Amino acid sequence: MEAMAEMGETAAPAATRRSLRSRLADSDMLVSFLSSPVTVLAGVITLLMFAAAVLSPWIAPTDPFNPATNFLADSLDPPRFTADGDPRFLLGTDDQGRDIWSAILYGLRVSLLIGGGGVALAGAIGITLGLIAGYAGGWTDAVIMRVADVQLTFPTILIALLLDGVAQALLKGSSHHETAFGVLILAIGLSFWVQYARTVRASTLVEKNRDYVQAARLIGLSPLRIVVRHILPNVMGPVLVIATINLALAIITEATLSFLGVGLPPTQPSLGTLIRIGQNFLFSGEWWIVAFPSLTLAILVLAVNLLGDWLRDALNPKLK
Amino acid sequence: MSEALLSVRDLRVEFATRRGKLVALDGVSFDIAPGEILGMVGESGAGKSLTGLSIINQLDPPGSVVAGEIRLNGARIDNLPPARMREIRGRRIGIIFQDPLTSLNPLLRIGDQLVETILAHSPLSPKQARERAIAWLAEVGIPAPDKRIDGYPHEFSGGMRQRVVIALALCAEPALVIADEPTTALDVSVQAQIIAVLKNITRRHGAAVLLITHDMGVIAETADRVAVMYAGRIVEIGAVADVVRRPLHPYARGLMAAIPTLETRAERLAQIPGAMPRLNAIPRGCAFSPRCDRVFARCLVERPPLLTIGHRKVACWLHLEAAEEGR
């Protein structure tokens, strides 16, 4: 993580000279994307998963969360392609009679929503605080960075766990199920903001001293205007790289929290929850309940990680 | 003329990039006699450092030697297997790099770095090697060498560090030392000292020097002969006194004119208009033709070879007659 932040700090100045769009249009990046079959595969897979998640209500054969449509009589059925499989259930059913394939589609959707939402929140907080710290300097900067440093010494999973626990204790009154979604996005957002803040702050410090900012200040533009209109677009490059890599981490974090039982409940399961349920059936032979959600999660995270790796290499002028 | 210590013939170095091949050195040829100091001068990017690195086969990829012969005492060294080349490095050819701070491993004592080099090239015991190391430190002018041998690089000043580097380059007693911009990273006040140390030590141990620098003043004071490089080629090579007082190649003339001396009355330093061409835009014919004030038709079409005029060589069509007359 440290290395990433440092790389962001030095990559930012060169990357700011041309907007993201113009660099994407440069054939170099497209060439490097297309030249690596692994990256292309990763991109395709990610796209497919995103599509599946978005379209899940329409392509899932059943709605696994509507108890009325659960096939209790057919619970613990093995997948279609095995010997005793039921042709209705592509990947089998779990102990509640829920179709695993549908559960995975919906779970994918939830995992991506929370992962994406968490990263977006973390980005929003991080970018804002980074801009403020970099532009204002002085005490504000010192305080924000101190908090960031202290938070950075703890692993994010721990912070997410803690935030999750505290939020749940605070919301003890209302039902866990309704608030789980928001709580998770909040926990992830508050755990991951630090990297964004540091990188953006470094870029802001560089941009702050440039002529165009001095000029804007002389004209009398308000700091807010200067920061949002002029500095912000220039710091988005490294932010994008961090976001992609963070997305994988956010998905893993949410899956872990759900697996541990403090994330999404079984009534609205994410992939992590499904794996948790499935682990109980490992020894009794119903391997499909844990296998397919695990495979989906693994492939998703792998694909996002590969994309993030490619993006980081493509946007880093030093590696040329 | 005695047999040359180092002989380079038609050295050609290319860089393989995504956009095609770039020729960084194009047919470089020269000799170095035992014990002589050959200066190699030219602007940044002319290919001086590349020449030095090619000799010891330490070019960074994507650069590579694609043609030419390099002979040390008559035997070819450009096509040796890595193990043999390693024996030559340090023991028969030493090299000094530009920045003494980054040349030394910050985590090792300089004594360790010296002793390790000495032990790698001679069958001494560690104790003897240490004594030899101390002797070397004394020779390069480090005060209290027996104490400072256990110091770390950051505890030395820039000039002291470069002296240590010189000691390191020479401690295995090579016959040739390649000094790649040895003073560029140092304070002006210290530069003269370091050059003096280098000159004295190499004289004392009978080592020849390939002194690579863009500082013509250093060459004028230190070297026996000088080779002027431009855009990956040697354009003039001869005794220092001759080349400085009566440069033949228009580029060399521009260089000498740009040296400020105590007699110069001019308000501004004379500049050669234009800039050296980039590697992917070297003009046809003579590389210097776009900037030359005496250019004529042949210059634009045909590249001039190194023409011999007495003890000098010049790559310029202006001197074709003189060369043919054997003047």
Added chain:
Amino acid sequence: MIAFILRRLLASIAVLIAVGLIAFAMFRFVGDPVDQMVGIETPEAERAQIREQLGLNRPVLIQAAIFLVHAARLDFGVSYQFKQPVIDLIRARMPATLELSFVASVLSLLVGVPMGVYTALRRNSALAKLFQALSLIGISLPTFLIGILLIYVFAVLLRWLPSFGRGDVVRLGPWWSTGLLTVSGLKSLVMPSITLALFQVTLIMRLVRAEMLEVLRTDYIKFARARGLSERAVHFHHALKNTLVPVITVVGLQLGSIVAFSIITETVFAWPGMGQLFLQSIQNADIPIMAAYLLFISVLFVLINLVVDLLYVAVDPRLRGALHGGHG
């Protein structure tokens, strides 16, 4: 030098106090301590009495101070779930977690560093590419998935290793129990420690590789080669040393996160450690345990950070010089 140590100590204490205050805030303001401790039918008068006894009516700052003092004395109150002193619960479970973390750390170093060096020196070999691919998978797979996979292969299919618990443990004095001295204990350690170590291994491997490649590009390595030193001397005398120095600090810091990640591993393998305790406390809103765990982890991290800082200074002579005021 002393000044440096003192400064770091003071900074560490400041951080601990800050965390302590956060723990206190959790303790006091998240949920009602009294409600947690008594039944629903308890009359209001009794509640008021308990409130007075616990000192909940005094000014907040005084409560905070008292909390911190108690914490320094390792008194964290009584668990809501188990009705036992928190410190006893933690003490009982500490050996399990620490032993697992230690074994995992050692394992990750023994495997990660050589792998990293190999992939740096033999960049294009098939084995290096394999390692690289494995490392990508190692970083992508969540820890719990790895644990489940191992359980499936080694416990369900092959039946070689147990899938839960610590096996038989041997008590060593009043404070410690170890599983390293029994066969079943060792067998139980295998999968959890591998699971915990895997993420670390990939991290260390990538770090060592990146650092080593960086070091191999430096001028002093070029100069070492130019002096004719053997490849072995260049790689292992010069490059390795310079590579390991920054690696030490990162690895040290990662030690702390191993303890944190043990929460997951302990859950997958039903390992009776502090992590499992903490997780239960989150599921049941048992604030005293949560607060105590938070403080323990903070102390651990702060300590590790301090030791790593000192280690860094001890190993890099440039920093020693800077602290002493520098020479010529």
